[in-house]
Amino acid sequence: MTLQLISRIAPQEYISEVGAYERLASALETRFIKRVLFLHGTKSMKKAARYLPDLSRQGIQVVDVLFNGECSNNEIQRIIDLVKNEKINAIIGLGGGKVLDTAKAAGYKAGSVPVILLPTMASNCAAWSCLSVLYKDNGECIGHEIYPSQTSLVLVEPRVILDSPIDYFIAGVADTIAKWYESDLLLQQTTRKSLALFFAREAARQCLEIPLNHAEKAIQDMRDGRLTDDWTQVMETNIMASGLVAGFGDEYGRATAAHAIHDALTIRAETHHLLHGIKVAYGILVELVIENKMDEMQRLLPFYRALGLPLSLADLSLGDLSMDEIRDIAVSALKPTSLIHMHPMKCTVDTVYNAMIELEKWSEQNAVK
Template identity: 35%
Template sequence: MFVTVGPGQYHRKTGLLSDAGLYIKKLGTTAVLIGGNTSRQVIEGPLRQSLSEHGITLKQSLWFGGESSQTNINRLIEQLKNENFDVLIAAGGGKALDTVKAAAYYLNKPLVAIPTIAATCAAATPICILYSDEGEFLKIGRNSKVPELVLVDTNIILDAPVRYLIAGIGDTLAKWFETKCSIKKASPNAINQTAIAIAGQLYQTLIKSGTKAVSSIHEQKLTNELNDIIDAIILVSGSVSGYGGDDCRTAAAHAIYSGLTIFPEIHDTYHGEIVAFGILAQLCMEGTAEEEVKALINYYQQVGLPYTLQQMAIKSLTNDQWKELGEITVTIEDMANMPFEVTPEMVITSVRQADKIGTDMLAIV
């Protein structure tokens, strides 16, 4: 039995960035920062100061490239393979973190993750999601490193646009709906049963505290609910995959997300927002009662998640586009985790059904 449960250490507190050097110095005395342009603008000044206070030199600050693509990973590896430094620091959202996780794997360097938004569990997982240079999903990459250290400054999350936290809630909701589905194919054991228990608790935390956490950012107030949701999205969500391994994987919700990325108009919709719609389609695919789907949509309405294709900028699809969506979606490896065989026609039917239920509810809001 082998599992990678999560990062070596996880620290979350207000103002943590000013103490970053205290934690990072255990990994070396020279560092390279890689991240998004906005993320580096937000953290580089205080990070550089904290590193300096603890005898660490920040040798370079690099843009990750904008997409978690093999092109950008290769470019970073080429840039850094002959450089002399001790530790990589990744900053930003999921795509930035995943890109640096892959680069760290090939460069064999210790990795520190500083998520600047709470939108995915990328900081706590040993995989990276690979996209084309244009943003179309390609595959799940296994040549990726789980960070030795994750540093979360609550002030940074609080100052980020609330839409990122909402997307994180959507992505984390999928842990419950997909895990309880994919585990049906596995033989029960202590580890995968722990994963499903964590997923169930995650769901309860999201339902209990999600709306208040979103309000906390709107009101710019740090609350226990916001702290709980941040930890749930960034850390605890990743541990479900860590404990569950191949028994508790993403399923139809993420496959439908990946399929929908073939449409360029959806690229301005965040990962967790599309996954949230994918959950609704998965529930329809499983034959879930319409009232249960509507109850989940009620929660989406409270926190601000999309529940129709129109809300994700997909106004209409031609018959050929529907066919392409169905055919591509069933080839995504996530779909193989469903406990029954899924056909392109089933994808089309479930997406249409979810969209109709959501559109009917949109009309009465």
């Protein structure tokens, strides 16, 4: 199998340390940036504010912009218009994945305006990757876009992320382990000799092994408010290692079936309150059924239980779906733009539908009595 291989490995600079935000003003100065658009959410700003420098004292003009809630084409265009009308030199995005993805999309589409990202949660690899996941204004996922330019700077302040909601951290762990399962067959089956693909596979391996070995303790450390090595390692795996898989591997390391199931689930309004990684966690199990890896499902079962990850449609508030409604999700998973077409097993609607039904039987058999 020959797929595209263009490595877009990492942000130009990445700093993860206590006090990272203190570097922001000097980073802007060294980039000759004098006027920034600061895009953020309300909750994220409240968490981060006490660690942020006063940029105005450094002679930097700030246009403060509150994020509208979805990384949609309308929101991206709104930011682009502000960048152009306000004569902005750079965009700073502070918040979760949708804020960061909006900043990246708007920065590129406004003419490759430099983007600086300050993630306030470790719920995905948005701070690392050079792509944006796009949604309709109503929350329905419509795909993703990849950009040829990387983020200029990522600043990770561990104290802010440690103080973020634990359920987002858990969702990030689920999204991270998907990197291994989704890239596994693609990277196994290629005959292409490339050091980039070797690095992609090693990064994917860490996306599984580090969470399996350290995530439970890291989550407890987070509950206790303790900035430990276990927590830091899992936090950075969510942000960095997961981004390196596609960063090195390109189409060989892209999302496939698990994320296609996530995208399909978003056609149901009942799932819109669920975090991205939670729906991906369910998608991992569907993918493993498709690949007939029942032993691997049994290996993951204690981990899923410990983290409270979904094993069935009922765990996604979809327990009352009819067979036709389940098939509708399978149909959506096979739409022409779906990521599932990257999967080497050439899935069909029946493949996905049957896997979802089989997963319901498996989860029932493995229910805690």
